[in-house]
Amino acid sequence: MKLTGGMAANAFQTAIPLTQAPGRGASLKILLYCPDNGVTRNFMPHLWMFLLQSLTPSNHEVLLVDGNTHPMSDQDLVRYVIDNQIALVGIGAMTRMIAKAYRVADAIRAVGVPVVMGGPHVTEVPGEALGRDGGPRHADAVALGEADETWPLIVEDAARGTLKEIYAPVDALGQEHKPTLADYPNIPWESLDLDQFNRIPNALRAVMRHFEWDWETFHIIPIESGRGCPYGCEFCTVTGFFGDSIRFRSNRSIVDEMLRIKGRAESTQGKIAVFFVDDNFAINVKRTKALLRDIIAAGAQLSWVGQISANLLKDEELVDLIAASGGKWIFIGMESLDPANLASVNKNFNKPAEYAGVLERLARRHVYAIASFIFGLDNDSPGVAARTLAQIREWPPVLPVFGQITPFPATPLYERLDREGRLTRPKHWLEFAPFHMAHTPLGMTIPEVQAEIRYAWLNSYSAAATARAIESIADEPVPYKISHLVARIFFRGIYFPPKGIWGWLKVVAQNRGSIFRIVKECFTKWSGAPGNRNGVRLEFETGACPRQDLGDSPVALTCETAIPVGIKPEAAELTATR
Numbered sequence: 001m002k003l004t005g006g007m008a009a010n011a012f013q014t015a016i017p018l019t020q021a022p023g024r025g026a027s028l029k030i031l032l033y034c035p036d037n038g039v040t041r042n043f044m045p046h047l048w049m050f051l052l053q054s055l056t057p058s059n060h061e062v063l064l065v066d067g068n069t070h071p072m073s074d075q076d077l078v079r080y081v082i083d084n085q086i087a088l089v090g091i092g093a094m095t096r097m098i099a100k101a102y103r104v105a106d107a108i109r110a111v112g113v114p115v116v117m118g119g120p121h122v123t124e125v126p127g128e129a130l131g132r133d134g135g136p137r138h139a140d141a142v143a144l145g146e147a148d149e150t151w152p153l154i155v156e157d158a159a160r161g162t163l164k165e166i167y168a169p170v171d172a173l174g175q176e177h178k179p180t181l182a183d184y185p186n187i188p189w190e191s192l193d194l195d196q197f198n199r200i201p202n203a204l205r206a207v208m209r210h211f212e213w214d215w216e217t218f219h220i221i222p223i224e225s226g227r228g229c230p231y232g233c234e235f236c237t238v239t240g241f242f243g244d245s246i247r248f249r250s251n252r253s254i255v256d257e258m259l260r261i262k263g264r265a266e267s268t269q270g271k272i273a274v275f276f277v278d279d280n281f282a283i284n285v286k287r288t289k290a291l292l293r294d295i296i297a298a299g300a301q302l303s304w305v306g307q308i309s310a311n312l313l314k315d316e317e318l319v320d321l322i323a324a325s326g327g328k329w330i331f332i333g334m335e336s337l338d339p340a341n342l343a344s345v346n347k348n349f350n351k352p353a354e355y356a357g358v359l360e361r362l363a364r365r366h367v368y369a370i371a372s373f374i375f376g377l378d379n380d381s382p383g384v385a386a387r388t389l390a391q392i393r394e395w396p397p398v399l400p401v402f403g404q405i406t407p408f409p410a411t412p413l414y415e416r417l418d419r420e421g422r423l424t425r426p427k428h429w430l431e432f433a434p435f436h437m438a439h440t441p442l443g444m445t446i447p448e449v450q451a452e453i454r455y456a457w458l459n460s461y462s463a464a465a466t467a468r469a470i471e472s473i474a475d476e477p478v479p480y481k482i483s484h485l486v487a488r489i490f491f492r493g494i495y496f497p498p499k500g501i502w503g504w505l506k507v508v509a510q511n512r513g514s515i516f517r518i519v520k521e522c523f524t525k526w527s528g529a530p531g532n533r534n535g536v537r538l539e540f541e542t543g544a545c546p547r548q549d550l551g552d553s554p555v556a557l558t559c560e561t562a563i564p565v566g567i568k569p570e571a572a573e574l575t576a577t578r
Contacts, residue, residue: 026159028060028087033077035093035100036067044220044275045069045197048092048119052151054185060155067100070196074107081113088114088158090151091139095121095237095408095429102129102138102430109140114163116154118143120241121429124410130165144168145241146227148179178242181227181249187257190264194219217270220305221261222277225254225291229279231309234345235374235405235413238279246283251294258300265302273328274304281306285318292321301326305370310334311349313358323365328483329399330362331370337391341377345405345413356395363396366480373456376404376441376449385456392460397469397484399491402456404437404449435495454495461492463510470514475529481518485511 032049045066053062063084065072072080081089089108093101098121105115117129117139126144131137141163143150150167157163171177198217226248232239258274265272282288295301303326310332313319322330336342337352359369371392375384385402392400407414407423417423417439424446425431428438435453437446444452459465466488470481489507498504508515 028155028159029085030056030060030062030155031081031084031086031089032062032064033089033091033104034066034068035091035097035104036071044222045194046092047222047224047277050187050189050192050222051185052090052147054187055148055151056155057152060159064196066196074104077104078107078111081108082111086113088116088155090116090118090143090154092119093117093121094119096432096434098122098429099432105129105138106136109138114140114158116141116143116158116163118147120237121409123241124237124408126166141165141167145176146179149177178245178247181247184249184253188260189221189257190260190267217268219270219272220275221272222275223254223257224277225249225281226278226283229283231280231347231349232412233347234416235408235411237408237411240410242279248284248287251291254291255294255298255300258295258302259298262300262302272302274302274326276304276306279307280309280312282308282312282318285312285315289318289321292318292325295325296321303328305329305331307331307333309349310355310358311351313361314354316361319361319365319367322362323367327367329368329370329487331372332358333372335372335374336377336380337388338377338379340379344378355391359395359398366476368396368484369398371398371400373400373402374405375402375452375456376437376444378442380441380449380452381443382448382452385452385459389456389459393468397472399487400456400460401491401494402453402460404435404453405441406437407439457492457495461488461496463513466511467514470517477528478518478521478526480528481521485514485518 032052034046034049045068049064049066053064056062063086065077065080080086089105091101091105101117105117109115115138122129122139122142123144125133126142127133128135129137129139129142141154142165143154144166146169147154147167148169150169154163154167169177169179197219200218226246227242228244228246229236229238229242230244230246232244261272261274264270301324305328306322308330313330313332333347333350334352334355335345335347335350337355339348339352342348342350342352359371362369373388389400392398405413406428407417409429414423418426422439424440425438428436435450437449440446441449466485469484469488473480473484489511492507498507
């Protein structure tokens with residue numbers, strides 16, 4: 001967390017020391033609300049809501065609404081607040097959804113209900129939410145930084161009617177305090193109402209019931225195992241928010257959490273996958289190996305997705321353990337194929353010459369990559385998309401995502417571009433426009449960058465590109481092909497969102513060749529090519545990896561990170577969450 005100028009001093013002056021133990025006031029009914037931005041949707045719930053719900057003193061009731069899965073108009077949300085007699089609303093938002101968050105907060109405050117706002121954006125520009133920058137006021141109070149320890153104080157102050165403007169995690173001497181994760185709270189996944197987060201559409205559930213499928217729910221559950229990142233990439237908000245020192249939960253607490261989630265899946269006949277929302281899940285390779293061994297030893301394997309930088313995936317044993325513990329997809333921020341570009345944003349620990357080897361190492365174990373690329377970097381020139389796609393076609397199949405370089409407030413990138421006079425929309429977040437740049441690139445025009453992004457998406461997720469991807473895994477079992485096909489169709493919707501049922505039917509029709517091929521192979525080639533030694537594992541199941549010699553066994557009012565438009569849960573917030 002960085003507090004700048006007079007705001008920093010004011011924040012520390014008004015913050016409650018964390019050692020102060022307030023008395024209890026009246027019981028409150030609290031709403032924690034995560035907005036969408038009216039344009040894009042996230043594919044999994046945000047961890048911060050569940051974590052703060054668990055940290056709320058027990059005499060208060062907490063309701064959760066995620067606008068990404070339960071969209072409401074501003075008027076509908078106000079009616080929900082009134083009908084449920086909500087006395088306090090907490091809103092956590094990333095930069096890409098802050099305009100919607102402000103609008104919703106204004107509507108709620110207009111009916112007399114106090115609003116507390118938090119998250120990376122509010123932490124970096126708290127004066128904006130409080131109306132101290134010349135604009136309107138949107139919040140009654142702001143929670144700066146990680147709110148694990150300040151949230152209970154906020155709730156009790158609100159219950160007593162003594163809500164302060166600024167809550168910062170500081171100790172009795174006024175020094176910034178990072179919460180330990182050693183006493184991480186138990187989130188009761190086994191008993192929470194997760195219906196609004198079911199990823200199976202209602203129409204499809206009816207079809208599944210008709211054909212008597214044994215499950216009708218699929219949830220992606222966010223888990224964090226640690227916070228912080230030492231790398232300090234120029235465009236990233238993570239180091240500024242969580243710090244450059246890594247704090248970890250105990251392996252035992254993570255394993256127990258996964259066992260509870262797995263138990264829920266078994267008792268409800270649903271399917272659940274886990275997204276490890278750490279900004280770099282393997283930042284300490286030795287510790288990550290120990291955690292994965294413990295997951296395997298406890299039988300806590302669930303299908304999971306995580307974010308790991310390419311430089312850490314050269315370790316063969318680590319990749320073995322990823323596969324054996326249930327790892328299915330790894331989000332890798334490749335960013336660029338140009339070493340000069342990577343150096344310019346302080347990410348030269350990425351080595352493009354190593355990308356192919358990393359992807360092949362993963363693919364041999366049936367673990368695949370979501371590969372993120374940034375266009376509009378200072379060394380980019382027209383044709384960057386075609387050059388990037390030509391390289392991608394030489395790799396094992398990946399799910400590529402593309403965005404433009406975006407300067408988020410208080411990042412080193414924002415400050416550099418401001419000094420250089422290159423910001424074209426200094427408050428771009430107040431008029432969110434996905435895939436549109438907010439500064440002038442050096443080697444291209446802004447329209448050229450937008451054209452490159454469109455070219456990359458169009459040619460990565462065309463029917464022909466999908467057919468090539470399926471052909472590249474022709475010898476693999478059918479379930480892997482189904483997984484790739486479904487993932488590619490949904491990832492296509494990030495840039496080209498289907499509009500209604502007819503939009504989806506059009507996408508299906510465009511990909512009918514790949515669909516018919518897989519349907520045919522369900523009867524003729526289910527287990528893949530003869531001699532395939534890995535057998536068949538559905539992508540929501542776990543199993544042994546090829547090698548068995550494994551050896552010994554947020555939070556702010558949003559402590560999220562972000563992927564281009566909701567894919568990777570504000571590590572890069574490239575076009576854009578934990």
